[in-house]
Amino acid sequence: MSFAWAKPYEPKTDIGRWIDERLPLPRLVYGAIGGGYPVPRNLNYFWNFGVLSGLFLTIQIVTGIVLAMHYYSYADGAFTSVERIMRDVNAGWLIRYAHANGASFFFVAVYIHIFRGLYYGSYKAPRELVWMLGLVIYLLMMATAFLGYVLPWGQMSYWGAQVITGFFSAFPLVGEPIRVWLLGGYAPDQAALTRFFSLHYLLPFVIAGVVILHIWSLHIPGSNNPTGVDVKDEKDTLPFHPFYTAKDGWFVGAFLTVYAVFVFFMPNALGHADNYIPANPLATPAHIVPEWYFWPFYAILRAFTVDFILPAKLWGVLAMFGSILLLFFLPWLDRSPVRSGNYRPVFKRFYLLLVVDVLVLGWCGGAPRNRSTSASARLPPPTISRTS
Amino acid sequence: MVRIIAFFVGLGFAGVLLWSFVVNLYDNITEPPAPTAEHEFHREPKELHLASDGPFGKWDKAQLQRGFQVYKEVCAACHSLERVAFRDLAGLGYNEAEIKAIAKSYDVPSINPDTGEPATRKGIPADYFPKPYANETAGRAANNNAYPPDLSLITKAREGGAAYIYSLLTGYQNQPTELLKQFPDVKTPEGLHYNPYFANLNIAMPKPIVSDGQVTYGEGAPAATVDQMAKDVSAFLVWTAEPKLVNRHRAGMAVLIFLIMATVLGYMAYQNIWASAKRKVAPKGPLDPDNQAKREAAKAEAGGIAG
Ligand code: HEM
Numbered sequence: 001m002s003f004a005w006a007k008p009y010e011p012k013t014d015i016g017r018w019i020d021e022r023l024p025l026p027r028l029v030y031g032a033i034g035g036g037y038p039v040p041r042n043l044n045y046f047w048n049f050g051v052l053s054g055l056f057l058t059i060q061i062v063t064g065i066v067l068a069m070h071y072y073s074y075a076d077g078a079f080t081s082v083e084r085i086m087r088d089v090n091a092g093w094l095i096r097y098a099h100a101n102g103a104s105f106f107f108v109a110v111y112i113h114i115f116r117g118l119y120y121g122s123y124k125a126p127r128e129l130v131w132m133l134g135l136v137i138y139l140l141m142m143a144t145a146f147l148g149y150v151l152p153w154g155q156m157s158y159w160g161a162q163v164i165t166g167f168f169s170a171f172p173l174v175g176e177p178i179r180v181w182l183l184g185g186y187a188p189d190q191a192a193l194t195r196f197f198s199l200h201y202l203l204p205f206v207i208a209g210v211v212i213l214h215i216w217s218l219h220i221p222g223s224n225n226p227t228g229v230d231v232k233d234e235k236d237t238l239p240f241h242p243f244y245t246a247k248d249g250w251f252v253g254a255f256l257t258v259y260a261v262f263v264f265f266m267p268n269a270l271g272h273a274d275n276y277i278p279a280n281p282l283a284t285p286a287h288i289v290p291e292w293y294f295w296p297f298y299a300i301l302r303a304f305t306v307d308f309i310l311p312a313k314l315w316g317v318l319a320m321f322g323s324i325l326l327l328f329f330l331p332w333l334d335r336s337p338v339r340s341g342n343y344r345p346v347f348k349r350f351y352l353l354l355v356v357d358v359l360v361l362g363w364c365g366g367a368p369r370n371r372s373t374s375a376s377a378r379l380p381p382p383t384i385s386r387t388s
Numbered sequence: 389m390v391r392i393i394a395f396f397v398g399l400g401f402a403g404v405l406l407w408s409f410v411v412n413l414y415d416n417i418t419e420p421p422a423p424t425a426e427h428e429f430h431r432e433p434k435e436l437h438l439a440s441d442g443p444f445g446k447w448d449k450a451q452l453q454r455g456f457q458v459y460k461e462v463c464a465a466c467h468s469l470e471r472v473a474f475r476d477l478a479g480l481g482y483n484e485a486e487i488k489a490i491a492k493s494y495d496v497p498s499i500n501p502d503t504g505e506p507a508t509r510k511g512i513p514a515d516y517f518p519k520p521y522a523n524e525t526a527g528r529a530a531n532n533n534a535y536p537p538d539l540s541l542i543t544k545a546r547e548g549g550a551a552y553i554y555s556l557l558t559g560y561q562n563q564p565t566e567l568l569k570q571f572p573d574v575k576t577p578e579g580l581h582y583n584p585y586f587a588n589l590n591i592a593m594p595k596p597i598v599s600d601g602q603v604t605y606g607e608g609a610p611a612a613t614v615d616q617m618a619k620d621v622s623a624f625l626v627w628t629a630e631p632k633l634v635n636r637h638r639a640g641m642a643v644l645i646f647l648i649m650a651t652v653l654g655y656m657a658y659q660n661i662w663a664s665a666k667r668k669v670a671p672k673g674p675l676d677p678d679n680q681a682k683r684e685a686a687k688a689e690a691g692g693i694a695g
Contacts (some may be wrong), residue, residue, distance in 0.1 A: 256647055306403060308403070
């Protein structure tokens, strides 16, 4: 169970007791989000982004299931089916814009959530598994978002799929066969689209499963707090309900308000105009850029331009994957006993440097590739790497 | 051992990165990227204000109808509008009879019911706008090997949207002499047309709206100048790209009002619920108004006893 002083569930009604004896579901809910989960009193608003991430997973699943009712995963009909959703399905435009912008807001929430964990040392003992499960969720989210972006089968969908699956061909010998196997062909086509749809439908439910593990493992030690000092006794805590439900409640309203501004008044601001052009394998767009949440990684990929022992592209791919894999080892790499960045002046400086670095990388990754951005990588265009 | 390996791996990445940076920097300094005509002479779209802009934007249906007329009489010769059905024209304010009449004025592809041969029939409201060319090859053959793109989504498919379309339509001009002076070998090729708003400056589409009065507008409409027709057709193409745009604005306002009210109420509930908890969290220090008031009260009480 959670903290030693966590209150056990006591059914108040006969029916409650009857159910609890047979299926302790009410007990589970009480322990997870009810009065049975004591939370430190001093959490700041950065602690709201976990609940927000969960909310956006739910929004994505609900809107996604409705989209899937009207979407066809045929290479020559997918684009049209998405346009039918926009034009002919009742409130279809709302469902689609909610889903497309929902993905972005999901990443906003998760990025803030991750950086919160980094700053306050939430990855340290005893929460290592909470942290690692969180990273698994993040990796799954990136896969899901990439797969989803391919589904409308516009120009960016197609060429994004081309470039991203091209990462695999950076690995010598096995790379190219793996790429062909993943795509079901030499270039994205019908086979790729159908399997991408299948996996895009599946992965969010895998994410939901990992989220349950993530929260389960959190509820053993309980939440960290801005001081990073363990809670001493019950007086330092408040039951999740009603205190944190109320604090999360209004903040959810505020966050959804910003989301609604995007969905209703600037729904294409975060997207790319080229994705309103149907996929055309014969016309390469002038600038192939992924969605904004991948920009920092795209910049890492493009920053390596010289061959040294390994080909430049492989350096880029390894650095990109490495930048995330490294985070899995963080609990053991950082051996300071102090958790919170508030009390670690040197750490605090490096943390700020990291934030600035990620923003700069994001800016470089989104900028069109040219020789003046230092990140300009001479990655062979996908068509060349395919034939070589 | 592990530490040593880790150190060298890290060094490898940092080294290759630094080397890449230096090589790029060196290239940039020794042979700076040559200026290109596209870079120097391409222009950002002009400003265009439409009734449908902004969070309160609504359709100007008279303008949309004029834009439709321009599409029908000018652009439709080369460009399809394949995602729009005649029934959708209700959104422009046409009634059922008018839509039937418009649909009937088009011949749509069909099959001869007796012989099974390809044939055409009169359109009905459920039909989509027929395409001017049977296929892409035919379209290219008729247009100097450039395919006129479908216009249904064009305002969403181009950076700059309606303003870009408007600028493109009114941006045809002779190739500037400075351009030729600076870049003598980029003379606009035969069959292409100079247009500084087009990405590579030379577009295969001949200037479509050439003279005032090219389309005859009905009673009470503004004068059919080139500029006005370009604006009208751009407004129409905003509608074809998203016929539900105004519904979206309207729904958005209602949702925002609801969410803002819910947030305010939620915030008040939060304040209320935490009122009891907050005070226990941390003593707020001697300058806290609550504490000051208590101190004053205590002093007054003590004073009262002493006095
Ligand atoms: C982790 C949660 C999810 C994320 C991050 C996500 C992300 C995305 C993204 C970025 C797109 C492209 C949007 C566009 O530009 O059109 C998309 C499309 C799509 N998604 Fe998801 N999605 C998620 C969950 C789901 C679920 C659970 C389903 C269905 C069961 C689903 C079904 C679809 C369908 C049918 C499309 C294509 C329609 C469209 O393009 O609008 N998604 N998704």
